[in-house]
Every structure is written in C-alpha cells, then in structure tokens.
Amino acid sequence: MMNLKQLALATVFAVGSSLPVMAATAFVSSEKDNVISIIDVTARKLVKNVKVGMRPRGVLLSKDQKVLYICTSDEDHIEVLDLETLKITHTLPSGPDPELMALGPKGRILYVANEDDNMVTVVDTVDRRVLDEIPVGVEPEGMGVSPDGKWLVNTSETTNMAHFINTATSKVEGNVLVDSRPRVAQYTPDGKEVWVSAEIGGTISVIDAATYKVSHKISFKIPGIRREAIQPVGIRITKDGKWVFAALGPAARIAVINAKTYEVEKYLLVGLRVWNLALTPDEKFIVTTNGVSNDISIIDVEKRKVIKSIKVGRMPWGVVIK
Amino acid sequence: MTKNWPLVMAALMLTALVSATAVRAQSDVETVKMGYITQKSDAHIPLSLLEPILEDSGLQGARLAIKDNNTTGKFTGQNFLLDEVIVPANGDVLGAFKKMAADGVRLFLVDLPMDKLLAIADQPEAAGALLFNIGANDDELRNGQCRANILHVNASRAMLADALAQYLSWKQWREIFLVVGKTPADRAYARSLKRAIKRFGLKIVAEKEWTFEATSRRTDSGHISAQQEIPAFTQGVDFDVLIVSDEGDEFGEYLSYRTHIPRPVAGTHGLTPIAWHRVNEQWGATQVQRRFNKLSKRWMNAKDYSAWIGLRSIGDAVTRAASGDVAKIAAYIRSPDFQLAAFKGVPVSYRAWNGQLRQPILVTAPRILVTVSPQKRFLHQFSTLDTLGYDRPESTCRIER
Numbered sequence: 134m135m136n137l138k139q140l141a142l143a144t145v146f147a148v149g150s151s152l153p154v155m156a157a158t159a160f161v162s163s164e165k166d167n168v169i170s171i172i173d174v175t176a177r178k179l180v181k182n183v184k185v186g187m188r189p190r191g192v193l194l195s196k197d198q199k200v201l202y203i204c205t206s207d208e209d210h211i212e213v214l215d216l217e218t219l220k221i222t223h224t225l226p227s228g229p230d231p232e233l234m235a236l237g238p239k240g241r242i243l244y245v246a247n248e249d250d251n252m253v254t255v256v257d258t259v260d261r262r263v264l265d266e267i268p269v270g271v272e273p274e275g276m277g278v279s280p281d282g283k284w285l286v287n288t289s290e291t292t293n294m295a296h297f298i299n300t301a302t303s304k305v306e307g308n309v310l311v312d313s314r315p316r317v318a319q320y321t322p323d324g325k326e327v328w329v330s331a332e333i334g335g336t337i338s339v340i341d342a343a344t345y346k347v348s349h350k351i352s353f354k355i356p357g358i359r360r361e362a363i364q365p366v367g368i369r370i371t372k373d374g375k376w377v378f379a380a381l382g383p384a385a386r387i388a389v390i391n392a393k394t395y396e397v398e399k400y401l402l403v404g405l406r407v408w409n410l411a412l413t414p415d416e417k418f419i420v421t422t423n424g425v426s427n428d429i430s431i432i433d434v435e436k437r438k439v440i441k442s443i444k445v446g447r448m449p450w451g452v453v454i455k
Numbered sequence: 456m457t458k459n460w461p462l463v464m465a466a467l468m469l470t471a472l473v474s475a476t477a478v479r480a481q482s483d484v485e486t487v488k489m490g491y492i493t494q495k496s497d498a499h500i501p502l503s504l505l506e507p508i509l510e511d512s513g514l515q516g517a518r519l520a521i522k523d524n525n526t527t528g529k530f531t532g533q534n535f536l537l538d539e540v541i542v543p544a545n546g547d548v549l550g551a552f553k554k555m556a557a558d559g560v561r562l563f564l565v566d567l568p569m570d571k572l573l574a575i576a577d578q579p580e581a582a583g584a585l586l587f588n589i590g591a592n593d594d595e596l597r598n599g600q601c602r603a604n605i606l607h608v609n610a611s612r613a614m615l616a617d618a619l620a621q622y623l624s625w626k627q628w629r630e631i632f633l634v635v636g637k638t639p640a641d642r643a644y645a646r647s648l649k650r651a652i653k654r655f656g657l658k659i660v661a662e663k664e665w666t667f668e669a670t671s672r673r674t675d676s677g678h679i680s681a682q683q684e685i686p687a688f689t690q691g692v693d694f695d696v697l698i699v700s701d702e703g704d705e706f707g708e709y710l711s712y713r714t715h716i717p718r719p720v721a722g723t724h725g726l727t728p729i730a731w732h733r734v735n736e737q738w739g740a741t742q743v744q745r746r747f748n749k750l751s752k753r754w755m756n757a758k759d760y761s762a763w764i765g766l767r768s769i770g771d772a773v774t775r776a777a778s779g780d781v782a783k784i785a786a787y788i789r790s791p792d793f794q795l796a797a798f799k800g801v802p803v804s805y806r807a808w809n810g811q812l813r814q815p816i817l818v819t820a821p822r823i824l825v826t827v828s829p830q831k832r833f834l835h836q837f838s839t840l841d842t843l844g845y846d847r848p849e850s851t852c853r854i855e856r
Contacts, residue, residue, distance in 0.1 A: 270530065271523045291527075291742075294530060
C-alpha cells in the first residue's frame with residue numbers, strides 16, 4: 134500500500150509538475166539509455182527517468198542546486214536540466230565530447246574536460262559562452278577544484294598526469310606523473326592533498342598539493358580478484374577529511390580508506406563495473422553507479438553496509454546527490 | 456636465483472628512476488628519435504569493394520602516437536621525432552636500416568616480413584637497438600627465431616587462433632570444418648588454428664584446400680559462380696563452424712551464407728579474431744578511434760594499432776624513466792612494472808620469455824564486436840592474457856637469460 138508521501142509523489146508526477154522536497158535525491162546518468170534517473174535515496178526508490186541527449190556521463194549540480202549540468206558526450210554540448218520542471222532549458226557550449234566537469238568557487242564558471250581534443254574548456258554558465266581553452270595532456274578526464282577555488286586539477290588518461298591549473302591565469306603550473314589511465318581527481322577538504330585514481334595502474338596516488346609530489350600510493354588487494362580487475366575510478370572524501378571511498382570498477386567493490394593512515398579498512402561488495410559514487414549531504418549514505426549491473430547500490434556509511442540495489446537506466450555512469 | 460637477477464636489476468633501476476621523475480624540471484628539452492622502416496609492396500586488395508585499399512597501414516598509427524607522445528612531452532620537456540623510411544619495392548632494406556642507424560636512430564618500428572626483420576635484427580648496427588615488430592605475425596618469431604632486440608607488438612597467428620578457439624569452446628561449437636587457402640601464409644595460419652583447436656578441446660571433422668584461382672574483385676554476375684561453387688565445396692560433412700584461413704582475402708568473403716548446411720563462418724572472415732578493429736568503442740577506445748580518424752581520415756586498423764602501441768611504449772618509458780637512453784628504455788619496457796593503457800580494459804605488457812605483447816584479442820563480426828578473449832573460464836597462474844599464444848613453458852625462445 135502506498136503511504137501518504139508516495140501517494141503525493143504519484144499525484145505530483147501524474148500531472149507532470151515539480152519535484153517535491155526530499156531528504157536526499159540522487160541524479161544518475163545512464164550512458165546507454167540516455168536518461169537521468171531520479172532516485173529518492175531516503176525512500177530507496179526510483180522516482181522517474183528523464184530523457185536527455187545522447188550519452189549522458191558527467192553530472193554536476195549548480196551551486197544553488199536548482200539545475201543539473203549534464204555532459205551529453207555524443208551531442209558535444211552540456212545540457213542544463215531544470216530540477217523544478219525536469220525540462221532541459223538550454224545547452225552550454227563545451228567543446229567536443231565533454232565528459233567531466235567542475236564548478237569554480239562562485240558557481241559561475243564551469244570547467245569541462247574534452248576527451249577528444251586535449252583541452253579543458255572554460256565556460257561561462259551565465260553568458261553561455263566559452264571563455265578559454267587550456268591545453269592539457271592526451272584524453273583529459275578528471276576535474277577537481279581546490280576548496281579555495283584557486284586551483285583546478287585535471288587528469289589526462291593517456292598522458293598519465295595530473296595537471297595543476299591556476300584558475301586565475303588558466304595556466305598549467307605543475308604536472309605530476311601518476312600510474313596508467315588516471316580518471317578522477319579530488320582535493321581533501323583542507324586543500325592539502327589531491328587524490329588521483331589510476332584505472333589501469335590499479336592505484337590511487339595522493340599528491341601533496343604544495344610540492345606536486347606523490348606522497349602516498351595506495352594499492353588494493355582483494356582475495357579471489359585478479360590484480361588487473363581492480364580498477365579505481367570514482368573517489369569521494371568525507372567533509373571531515375577522515376574517510377575516502379573509492380569505486381574499484383570490475384572488482385565490484387567500494388574501498389573504504391582511512392585518510393590519515395592511507396590504509397584500506399574495508400571492501401564493500403556492490404554491482405559490476407562500479408565507476409562513480411556520491412555521498413548524501415548528511416553523509417549517511419553513499420550511492421554507487423554499477424555500469425554492467427544496470428543498477429545503483431545504496432551504502433549505509435556508518436554501518437559500512439550495502440543496504441539496497443535499485444534498477445536504473447542501462448549503463449549508469451555518473452551520480453550527484455542533493 | 457641467478458635466473459631472476461636481470462628482473463631484480465630492472466626493478467631496482469626502475470624504482471630509482473620513478474622517484475626521480477615525480478617532478479621534472481622543464482628546462483632542457485630532450486629529443487628522442489624513432490625510426491619507422493617498411494618496404495613498398497603490392498597493396499593488399501580486399502575482395503569487398505566496401506573495403507578501402509590502404510597504402511599507409513601502420514604509418515598513420517605511428518604518426519598519431521608521435522602526436523600523443525609530444526602532447527605529453529610538452530609537460531616533461533621531451534620531444535619525439537619520427538624518421539619515416541619507405542624502401543622502394545626493389546630497394547635495399549638493409550642499406551636503409553644502416554643509414555638510419557648511422558643517423559642516430561636506435562628505436563625502430565619495423566613493418567617487414569619475417570626474413571627481412573631477422574636480417575635487420577642480426578646486423579651489428581642493431582645490437583644496441585630496440586626493434587618493434589608490427590608487420591610479421593609468424594609464430595616462429597615467438598619461438599626458435601626470436602631475437603633479444605625484437606619486441607613483437609602485433610599479435611602472433613597463435614594468439615589470434617587461441618582467441619577464436621577459446622570463444623568457440625565456450626560456445627561448445629566444437630566440430631570444425633577447416634578451409635585453407637593456397638598461400639604459405641594461409642598454411643601458416645592453418646597450423647596455428649590446428650594448434651588452438653587441439654589446445655581448447657575442439658575437433659577438426661574435415662579439412663579442405665581452396666584450389667580455385669583468385670577472382671578479380673569486380674566480376675559481373677560473380678555471385679552466381681560463388682553460389683554454385685561453395686555449396687558443392689562444403690557438401691557431405693556435418694560440422695558446427697567453418698573456419699577459413701585466407702590471409703590474402705582472396706575467397707573467404709564468399710563463404711558466409713553459402714555453405715551446404717547452415718553454419719557460421721569464422722577465421723580470417725566472418726567471426727574474426729583481431730588485435731584492433733573499428734568496432735571497439737569500449738574502455739575509452741572511442742577517443743583513440745576519433746583521434747585517429749581526425750588525423751588520417753580513415754579507420755584505425757590492427758597494424759596502425761600496433762604502431763601506436765609500439766611508439767607509446769617508448770613514449771611511456773621515456774616519460775617515466777626521464778631518459779632517452781635506449782638501454783634504460785628497454786629495461787623499463789621489459790620490467791614487470793611496465794603497464795600501458797591500450798583501450799582494452801586491462802594493461803598490456805611484454806612477455807619476458809619472447810618479447811611478445813600480451814593483450815586481449817577482439818573477436819568480431821564485420822560490423823559489431825562479438826566478444827573479447829581471453830574468455831573467463833580459462834585461468835592462468837600468472838596472467839590470463841598468457842592463455843593466448845605461446846606461454847612460457849611452451850615457447851622455445853630463450854631470450855630470458
């Protein structure tokens with residue numbers, strides 16, 4: 134039987150009106166089905182699939198959380214989804230094949246990695262135009278902005294580097310070699326470290342942001358899983374800087390890493406080819422995108438337990454939660 | 456103990472090198488010269504009119520790799536140059552090689568048949584050089600005819616045959632009708648196929664040589680003769696799959712849909728094991744496919760892919776070793792730490808015992824990817840990729856001192 138909230142939800146969606154307030158809502162891009170799946174994380178339910186452009190991958194919330202930026206890679210632009218009406222209101226120019234994005238500190242400037250042409254494109258989200266293009270290594274991918282907004286770290290998958298870009302000048306000021314095929318870059322909340330995953334190398338490099346030196350390298354060992362199948366991609370760090378969660382791709386695990394000791398404390402079994410993950414704003418839950426299982430897993434952070442899987446559009450890729 | 460000594464040395468050297476490169480001063484630009492040597496031969500003419508006749512296979516892959524290496528080199532102060540030499544059909548290959556060596560080239564991509572590759576490798580000028588074979592897929596080069604200064608980037612015939620046989624074994628399509636063309640290359644591939652068929656529990660129920668003369672690609676009413684010839688040729692035997700060995704692409708294309716009983720065709724035609732193909736869009740392959748297409752205005756093929764891997768192997772070694780020194784580059788590439796991302800989901804590396812690149816093999820239909828071998832059920836003590844081709848205990852190559 135439906136409870137009141139679900140009934141209200143059903144009614145609201147029946148008339149195609151706005152999204153009601155929920156404790157935590159996840160937005161998951163499905164690379165193959167070209168939809169954004171909206172999930173009520175608290176109720177652990179799929180609310181709706183919203184049709185968008187071709188091959189949606191990286192997703193990002195605007196600073197005011199009113200719109201969702203979507204890298205629709207095969208359309209060569211970014212689509213802007215109004216989270217009230219669930220309609221695409223406009224697109225932003227992005228350069229070819231946009232994959233991942235990061236917002237500048239004020240929320241106006243969007244940095245986009247263009248896998249096809251070795252560039253990071255700087256986009257003004259208000260004037261909807263390209264401000265700058267920053268040449269980086271081959272196949273740019275991961276994008277991380279420092280907490281003070283002064284630095285942008287971009288990874289390049291074939292060059293195997295993390296490029297430190299000064300956001301004031303758009304100049305690359307440091308290059309750090311990491312293991313093969315770096316995917317995601319994340320600053321720690323204190324801005325002192327950048328964690329970079331290397332998918333084919335099977336490691337995470339922790340870079341000292343001041344000296345551009347790799348200070349720690351984390352590798353993973355899971356009994357019964359071949360070394361080549363352990364392919365770290367998504368990284369999320371808790372606001373207190375104490376814990377890091379890393380998605381390990383075909384190994385179908387999330388690694389729970391103690392950020393102070395750099396030790397892996399636990400592996401959580403999720404779906405197949407897990408690439409990305411996101412924490413709820415209260416950090417009580419994690420949602421992971423399991424590409425080959427076509428579902429997401431919800432993890433109870435405190436209990437370190439997977440509590441639910443939910444079917445979404447095929448080949449889920451990116452996820453953000455508000 | 457003594458046997459593992461070179462490995463330990465390489466590992467030690469590598470640790471030292473990597474820590475030294477964490478941040479590299481971008482002051483002096485180091486130039487790394489690489490050579491590409493091939494000989495003009497009659498262009499391969501595909502039977503299907505839809506397939507383009509290519510004269511720059513391999514070369515375009517090398518050019519893309521140089522571009523990629525230089526994009527990275529911008530950040531490390533390294534500059535990569537490619538010396539392209541296409542020897543005329545009746546020209547002097549050894550002379551051309553010696554001239555390149557005299558010009559200071561020590562790192563070579565070689566797109567030549569086995570005899571010419573070996574002639575180069577055995578020159579005194581090649582002693583301190585590193586040759587990347589992208590043109591000869593002979594199994595002998597991975598066995599008795601191996602050389603310490605050659606790395607084989609392209610897949611051997613044995614690797615391709617094993618990749619196909621593993622999939623057929625998984626499908627339990629075990630009874631094979633083998634059809635072999637007339638050329639020495641066709642017979643060589645048939646030998647690799649027979650080895651694979653035995654290795655993976657399949658069985659040859661019939662074997663026939665294709666004895667018709669090669670037809671021209673444009674023949675009016677050509678389909679009528681094929682429609683008559685092939686049912687008769689394949690009559691009188693029951694089988695699960697017809698495997699064809701026709702490396703020259705002279706008749707294999709005719710077999711599908713024309714066999715006496717309704718059975719799939721595999722091998723050089725139909726379901727084909729191959730190192731690279733336009734159909735691969737997974738594991739980030741889209742990016743390299745698009746980059747290649749933008750540069751050369753055509754699709755990347757297996758030889759282009761081998762050339763790209765060869766030069767990217769060098770590029771990666773130069774970046775990580777922060778050195779253009781051939782001995783250091785070779786030591787790194789051969790070390791257990793070398794792992795190159797190659798758009799196939801797992802790192803590729805070179806086998807210590809015969810210099811062969813271990814890599815997954817695509818098994819594909821002409822328009823869509825069917826599977827990728829090794830298949831999951833085939834396990835291996837060290838790397839499942841070593842279930843393809845000549846494994847350490849099987850290879851008669853002894854370059855691992």
